[in-house]
Amino acid sequence: MLPFLFRRTFGAxxxxxxxxxxxxxxxxxxxxxATMSCGKNCTxxxxxxxxQNLGLDKPLPQQYWDFLSGVFTGRDYTVGRCDAxxxxxxFATKQDVWATMMDRLPTTxxxxxxxVVVFLTIGLxxxxxxxxxxGTVLDKAVTGVSMVLSSVQIYILGPVVLGIFVYSGVMxxxxxxxxxxxxxxxxxxxxxxxxxxxxIFTAQYTRMSRSTMIEQLxxxxxxxxxxxxxxxxxxxxxxxxxxxxIPIVTILGMDLGSLFGGAMITxxxxxxxxxxxxxINSVVTLDLPMVLGxxxxxxxxxxxxxxIVDATYAFIDPRVRLS
Numbered sequence: 512m513l514p515f516l517f518r519r520t521f522g523a524x525x526x527x528x529x530x531x532x533x534x535x536x537x538x539x540x541x542x543x544x545a546t547m548s549c550g551k552n553c554t555x556x557x558x559x560x561x562x563q564n565l566g567l568d569k570p571l572p573q574q575y576w577d578f579l580s581g582v583f584t585g586r587d588y589t590v591g592r593c594d595a596x597x598x599x600x601x602f603a604t605k606q607d608v609w610a611t612m613m614d615r616l617p618t619t620x621x622x623x624x625x626x627v628v629v630f631l632t633i634g635l636x637x638x639x640x641x642x643x644x645x646g647t648v649l650d651k652a653v654t655g656v657s658m659v660l661s662s663v664q665i666y667i668l669g670p671v672v673l674g675i676f677v678y679s680g681v682m683x684x685x686x687x688x689x690x691x692x693x694x695x696x697x698x699x700x701x702x703x704x705x706x707x708x709x710x711i712f713t714a715q716y717t718r719m720s721r722s723t724m725i726e727q728l729x730x731x732x733x734x735x736x737x738x739x740x741x742x743x744x745x746x747x748x749x750x751x752x753x754x755x756x757i758p759i760v761t762i763l764g765m766d767l768g769s770l771f772g773g774a775m776i777t778x779x780x781x782x783x784x785x786x787x788x789x790x791i792n793s794v795v796t797l798d799l800p801m802v803l804g805x806x807x808x809x810x811x812x813x814x815x816x817x818x819i820v821d822a823t824y825a826f827i828d829p830r831v832r833l834s
Contacts, residue, residue, distance in 0.1 A: 516822065523814040528579070531807050535575050538799045543567075544602070564589040565599075578803070598807070599800035603793070608804040612786060618687040619785035622708065622774050625701055630709035630716055635759070637713075638720025643747065645725060653717060661714035665773055669707050669780035676703060685781040708777040712766065719762065723755035730754065764820030767813050 538544065545561040546553065562568045565588065566577055577586060578599065585595040593599065598608035641653040676682040685703050688696040727733060728751050736746045775787030786805055793801035 516818065519818045519821065523811070523818065526814060527807055527810055530810055531579065531803060532575060534803055534806055535578065535799075536571070538797070538802070539571060544799050582807070598804035601793075601801045602798045603796050603801070608800045611789065611801070612804055612808055615784060615786045615789050617689065618783055619774055619778070619787055621687065621690070621697065621701055622704055622777060622783065622785060623770055625705040626709045626712070626770065626773070629705045630712035631763075633709075634713040634716030635720045637717040639724060639752065641717070641721045642724035642728070650721075654721070657714040657717040659714075660710050661718070663710055665707055665711075665776045666780060668710060669777065672703055672707055673781070685783065687783055687785075704777050704781045704783065707780070708770075708773045711773075712770070716759065716762075719759060720755065723758050724751055727751040727754045760820055760823060764817045767816050771809055771813065 543558070545558045545565070545567050549557050549561055566574060569577070580586070581593065581595070581597040581599070583595055586593045586597045586599075588600075593607065596609050598612075600606065601608055601611060604611070637653050637657070641650045644650050677684050682703065683699070686700045688700050690697040728747075730751075733746060733750050733754075736750050737743070771787065774785065775791055777783070778785040778788040779791055786809070789801065790805040790809075792798075793805060
């Protein structure tokens, strides 16, 4: 297990370095970051001062090294000290990038975790029910509904849901409330975004769990358990369901990136101040420090979750061994 985790961690670090380097040099190819930071009515003296304050007067490789080392050790600017993890200061707001992301993180984390719980609960539950009732009207209905929902996009479903439930006055406008201060308000404020964001994933996991469960029911160890006279429900849940989780967990690890993309669109649609919306605004304004911070932080989370998913294989299925 330890050699596996070491290799995956090393690969993740290399990936993050290459990703950050590519983004860093692409932004410099687009234009001068000092000009982006200076804004309108900027003079040559102001640009020269920004070059000096942000270290942009150094060679490009040195600038990237200063940025990368600052993430781990902090960084000294002319205007002051940026403690680790230092991703610099936003060109648009002049605020610390890390502090801004941490301020937005609870909204995105609540949205993502809630969405995962919704689509796994509904998707896996509906898929298992369809497999249990294979060939019946219920199975056909679940399959048909999942096929329709899999083609519905967030940017289409979101405004429709807002028109039906929010603009009509049935529900309050979605908003983020701290769960520690108001659990009920936190749940109701994110309920619509959860349902909208998880719609496509719910449909996908419904079909996936149904097909994998049907395949597992044909396996020899499941037929042997049935032949021994074990109860059908016990065999269904103890043997077939556990084996069907392997491909589902694999796809879940791959879907984490798509989930973040869905969170960006959902936050923008429902006007939620999360990291996803921050990323969109930063790209539009060419805010290099913020884009780099969001990119590295998001990629690190996705890589960590993928490592965790791979490491759980051996616990889900004893036949899987990590080497």
